[in-house]
Amino acid sequence: MKEIQRKPLVCVSVCxxxxxxxxxxxxxxxxxxxxxxxxxxDYLAGAELNEALARLESLTxxxxxxxxxxxxxxxxxxxxxxxxxxxxxxxxxxLSKAGAELCDIEFDVARVLMEKExxxxxxxxxxxxxxxxxxxxxxxxxxxxxxxxxxxIKIAVSAKDATDCIAVFNLLERARDEGLELIALxxxxxxxxxxxxxxxxxxxxxxxxLDKAHATxxxxxxxxxxxDLYRIQEITEETSILGIMxxxxxxxxxxxxxxxxxxxxxxxxxxxxxETHEAGNFLRRMAHPxxxxxxxxxxxxxxxxxxKTAVMEHLDWIEPAAREIGxxxxxxxxxxxxxxxxxxxxxxxxxxxxxxAELSGKKVALIGAGGAARSALWSLMRAGxxxxxxxxxxxxxxRLAEEFGTRSLKLDDARFHDFEIVVxxxxxxxxxxxxxxxPATRSQLRGAHLAYDLVYNPAKTRFxxxxxxxxxxxxxxxxxxxxxxxxxxxxxMGTQVPLEVMRAAAERExxx
Ligand code: NAP
Numbered sequence: 352m353k354e355i356q357r358k359p360l361v362c363v364s365v366c367x368x369x370x371x372x373x374x375x376x377x378x379x380x381x382x383x384x385x386x387x388x389x390x391x392x393d394y395l396a397g398a399e400l401n402e403a404l405a406r407l408e409s410l411t412x413x414x415x416x417x418x419x420x421x422x423x424x425x426x427x428x429x430x431x432x433x434x435x436x437x438x439x440x441x442x443x444x445x446l447s448k449a450g451a452e453l454c455d456i457e458f459d460v461a462r463v464l465m466e467k468e469x470x471x472x473x474x475x476x477x478x479x480x481x482x483x484x485x486x487x488x489x490x491x492x493x494x495x496x497x498x499x500x501x502x503x504i505k506i507a508v509s510a511k512d513a514t515d516c517i518a519v520f521n522l523l524e525r526a527r528d529e530g531l532e533l534i535a536l537x538x539x540x541x542x543x544x545x546x547x548x549x550x551x552x553x554x555x556x557x558x559x560x561l562d563k564a565h566a567t568x569x570x571x572x573x574x575x576x577x578x579d580l581y582r583i584q585e586i587t588e589e590t591s592i593l594g595i596m597x598x599x600x601x602x603x604x605x606x607x608x609x610x611x612x613x614x615x616x617x618x619x620x621x622x623x624x625x626e627t628h629e630a631g632n633f634l635r636r637m638a639h640p641x642x643x644x645x646x647x648x649x650x651x652x653x654x655x656x657x658x659k660t661a662v663m664e665h666l667d668w669i670e671p672a673a674r675e676i677g678x679x680x681x682x683x684x685x686x687x688x689x690x691x692x693x694x695x696x697x698x699x700x701x702x703x704x705x706x707x708a709e710l711s712g713k714k715v716a717l718i719g720a721g722g723a724a725r726s727a728l729w730s731l732m733r734a735g736x737x738x739x740x741x742x743x744x745x746x747x748x749x750r751l752a753e754e755f756g757t758r759s760l761k762l763d764d765a766r767f768h769d770f771e772i773v774v775x776x777x778x779x780x781x782x783x784x785x786x787x788x789x790p791a792t793r794s795q796l797r798g799a800h801l802a803y804d805l806v807y808n809p810a811k812t813r814f815x816x817x818x819x820x821x822x823x824x825x826x827x828x829x830x831x832x833x834x835x836x837x838x839x840x841x842x843x844m845g846t847q848v849p850l851e852v853m854r855a856a857a858e859r860e861x862x863x
Pocket of ligand 1: 779
């Protein structure tokens with residue numbers, strides 16, 4: 352059996368229901384370059400557990416990897432109903448056998464095991480999982496767990512907001528100062544920053560799933576994502592941190608585009624999704640250089656729904672264009688300040704300019720009256736286009752049109768034959784609930800020259816198919832997505848990004 356020679360980085364969890372599937376899953380984990388493999392024995396249904404235990408030695412000795420054995424009870428987020436007496440018996444039996452596997456034993460049982468003499472505590476990870484989301488007593492829990500002489504302490508709490516990561520990062524720093532091996536992480540999408548940055552902050556390891564279908568805890572990234580997307584093996588405390596703040600953020604394509612761009616440009620930076628529900632709280636506690644509660648090199652943020660307007664009152668400076676538009680989608684940390692920009696506007700215009708579209712005096716129909724429509728309207732008006740806004744809510748449309756000095760009409764039975772360009776700035780056609788829907792049919796679009804859809808997933812929306820059938824040229828939303836991201840990259844890094852790198856990364860991500 353293998354000794355753990357050095358501190359592992361990525362632990363891939365294997366969670367099979369049948370003992371006969373374990374060997375293949377271990378091979379897959381090894382192929383993913385796991386530093387250590389966790390066997391989640393609690394996933395084995397009924398008598399499969401005994402079968403796996405009978406084969407444990409041959410299973411763990413067949414691979415070159417080191418192992419962690421886990422038998423998580425249901426009340427700690429596992430799958431096995433097992434009272435503490437049975438768990439104590441199980442672990443005493445496991446530890447009585449020679450072996451080098453680490454044993455992940457819950458705090459309640461580990462405390463009882465302290466009464467036993469002669470246990471090899473160098474094989475024990477003492478863990479506690481809190482799914483309540485109320486972990487104000489994290490430091491207290493850590494203090495209590497320190498009394499167990501385990502090789503490693505593990506504390507996993509659930510996070511509802513990215514700010515819940517602060518306590519975890521601070522605990523890691525404290526453990527490092529005290530020379531204690533700690534695994535600390537926040538579960539859930541909002542805690543993903545702790546999983547990506549944990550090892551660079553001293554966490555003994557971070558967990559990864561074999562693939563999306565095999566995550567053993569909420570928010571757990573796959574091994575491939577940690578290695579290839581976030582390049583976890585290259586992250587240090589010197590690495591610049593960037594990310595996207597919003598809710599939800601889990602489906603954002605931005606981490607794929609920006610991380611690929613950093614990698615291709617040889618820049619030591621990582622881009623992370625931050626699910627956050629209150630813009631001011633997040634910026635104050637995690638971003639502003641004067642009030643940030645963690646030590647990290649935050650360099651900038653993308654801002655997405657619902658925070659593009661809400662962030663504005665918390666910034667030290669906002670570029671005039673973003674002020675006029677009324678939305679910030681990019682924050683740059685500069686010295687002691689947070690500075691706000693809007694790259695949606697230039698990102699919207701850039702693909703039109705690239706096509707050589709002359710906008711001055713051109714008749715443009717803009718469908719929608721939300722955030723994207725605002726940025727598009729501002730850009731079009733500045734370029735001298737003759738814009739008519741079409742909205743399902745006439746009052747809302749009229750308010751926006753008036754603000755930018757143009758007219759609005761009701762969307763219902765609009766006809767666009769009079770317009771050079773028709774822009775869809777509604778979510779109609781987006782993958783998910785409104786996939787296959789369109790704000791305009793071919794008969795409505797006939798006679799228009801160009802149809803531009805801001806929806807980018809799927810690449811070819813029903814709106815663009817209707818436009819093609821009506822004989823219009825088409826422009827996909829992916830072009831805007833790439834252009835606005837490239838401008839963000841320039842603002843943060845001061846250099847241009849190879850656009851093709853971002854395009855390829857976005858396309859790969861959208862194909863998943
Ligand atoms: P938003 O602020 O929620 O605004 C959506 C607008 O669409 C609202 O005016 C809404 O009308 C209207 N709308 C929604 N459902 C409708 C329907 N069934 N019929 C008619 N109108 C409808 O969203 P957003 O931020 O502007 O985003 C809009 C789309 O643009 C999204 O798909 C987004 O992904 C895309 N986008 C793309 C990029 C890019 O880089 N390509 C950038 C930004 C946004 P009400 O006001 O009446 O609710």
